[in-house]
Amino acid sequence: MNITVHRPGDLTSADRAAWTALQSKAHLNGSPDLANPFLSPEFALATGQWRRGVRIAVAYEGGEPAAFFPFQRSATGVGRAIGLGVSDCQGLVHGPGFAWDARQLLRACGLVVWEFDHLVGGQGPFETGASGSFPSPVMDIDQGYDAYLGHLRERSPKFTRTTLAKDRRLARDHGAVRYVHDERDPEVLAILMGWKSAQYRRTGRSDRFAHPWISQLVRRLFHTRSDSFAGILSVLYVADVPVAAHFGLRSERVLACWFPAYDPAFSRYSPGLVLHLRMAEA
Incomplete structure (x- = not known):
C-alpha cells in the first residue's frame, strides 16, 4: 500500500471522482455509514479554505486510490479530525475489504496522534483509541x-x-x-x-x-x-x-x-x- 498526502487544492479531479465513487457504492459494499456527507471531498475542500493544516491522505492499491483520509495537522504533528467541533462524522473512506494499520497511516501523515469525537462505525483500527461509544439517531426512510x-x-x-x-x-x-x-x-x-x-x-x-x-x-x-x-x-x-x-x-x-x-x-x-x-x- 502506497500513501501520499495532499493539500486540498492539489487533489486531482480523478482522485475526487474516485472518492465520490467510494461513497456512492458504500451501501452496496456493506458500509452505508461511509456515505455520510461529512466524509465527502466537498466538505474537506470547503473546510480547507477556512482552516489551516488541512491535508488529505490517499492510499493506493495496485495504482488505484483505495481510501481517503482527510485530517488537520498542526506544526507539531498533532492531528485532528477535519472540522473538529462541527463535523458529526469522521474517519477513513475506503472500499470493500480495505485493511489498514492506524499507526502506519498516522506515520505516513506525519502525525503523532489523531483526535476525533464522532468516529464513523466500522473503523476498527481507530476504535482501539476510542474512549466511549454512543448510538446516533437515524430516521430511516428507505422504504418511503x-x-x-x-x-x-x-x-x-x-x-x-x-x-x-x-x-x-x-x-x-x-x-x-x-x-x-x-x-x-x-x-x-x-x-x-x-x-x-x-x-x-x-x-x-x-x-x-x-x-x-x-x-x-x-x-x-x-x-x-x-x-x-x-x-x-x-x-x-x-x-x-x-x-x-x-x-x-x-x-x-x-x-x-x-x-x-x-x-x-x-x-x-x-x-x-x-x-x-x-x-x-x-
Missing part, C-alpha cells in the same frame, strides 16, 4: 415516508399524534403552512444562523457562529451543489414568514442533520419537530 410514519405511529403513538396535530393547529392559528425543502435564499440562511446563535446563548452553550470560520464554512457549503453533494436549507413558512429552518448536508443517500432552529415565538407548536417530519416526507 408512509412506511416510516406507520412505524413511528406504532413506536411513539402519542408523540406522532401530537406533532401532526400541532402542524394543523399552526395553520389554523396563523395561516397557511408552506414547506420548502431546498430554499435558495441566503437571507433565510442568515435568519436561521441568527436563531441558532440566540439558542446557543440562551442555553449557555458556546455560539458556534461567533467563530468566523464556521459562519464562512456554512455559507460556502450553502452554495456547493452537485449530484453527489449539496448544502440543503429546509424551511417551514407560515403565511410566508419563516418559523423554523434547518441547514444540513446531503450526499446521494444521506441527509445529515446539522443546524436546526426555530422562532421561539412559535415554540408552543413545536415547529422544529413539524419541520423534521416535513423533511423526512420530502
Whole structure:
C-alpha cells in the first residue's frame, strides 16, 4: 500500500471522482455509514479554505486510490479530525475489504496522534483509541415516508399524534403552512444562523457562529451543489414568514442533520419537530 498526502487544492479531479465513487457504492459494499456527507471531498475542500493544516491522505492499491483520509495537522504533528467541533462524522473512506494499520497511516501523515469525537462505525483500527461509544439517531426512510410514519405511529403513538396535530393547529392559528425543502435564499440562511446563535446563548452553550470560520464554512457549503453533494436549507413558512429552518448536508443517500432552529415565538407548536417530519416526507 502506497500513501501520499495532499493539500486540498492539489487533489486531482480523478482522485475526487474516485472518492465520490467510494461513497456512492458504500451501501452496496456493506458500509452505508461511509456515505455520510461529512466524509465527502466537498466538505474537506470547503473546510480547507477556512482552516489551516488541512491535508488529505490517499492510499493506493495496485495504482488505484483505495481510501481517503482527510485530517488537520498542526506544526507539531498533532492531528485532528477535519472540522473538529462541527463535523458529526469522521474517519477513513475506503472500499470493500480495505485493511489498514492506524499507526502506519498516522506515520505516513506525519502525525503523532489523531483526535476525533464522532468516529464513523466500522473503523476498527481507530476504535482501539476510542474512549466511549454512543448510538446516533437515524430516521430511516428507505422504504418511503408512509412506511416510516406507520412505524413511528406504532413506536411513539402519542408523540406522532401530537406533532401532526400541532402542524394543523399552526395553520389554523396563523395561516397557511408552506414547506420548502431546498430554499435558495441566503437571507433565510442568515435568519436561521441568527436563531441558532440566540439558542446557543440562551442555553449557555458556546455560539458556534461567533467563530468566523464556521459562519464562512456554512455559507460556502450553502452554495456547493452537485449530484453527489449539496448544502440543503429546509424551511417551514407560515403565511410566508419563516418559523423554523434547518441547514444540513446531503450526499446521494444521506441527509445529515446539522443546524436546526426555530422562532421561539412559535415554540408552543413545536415547529422544529413539524419541520423534521416535513423533511423526512420530502
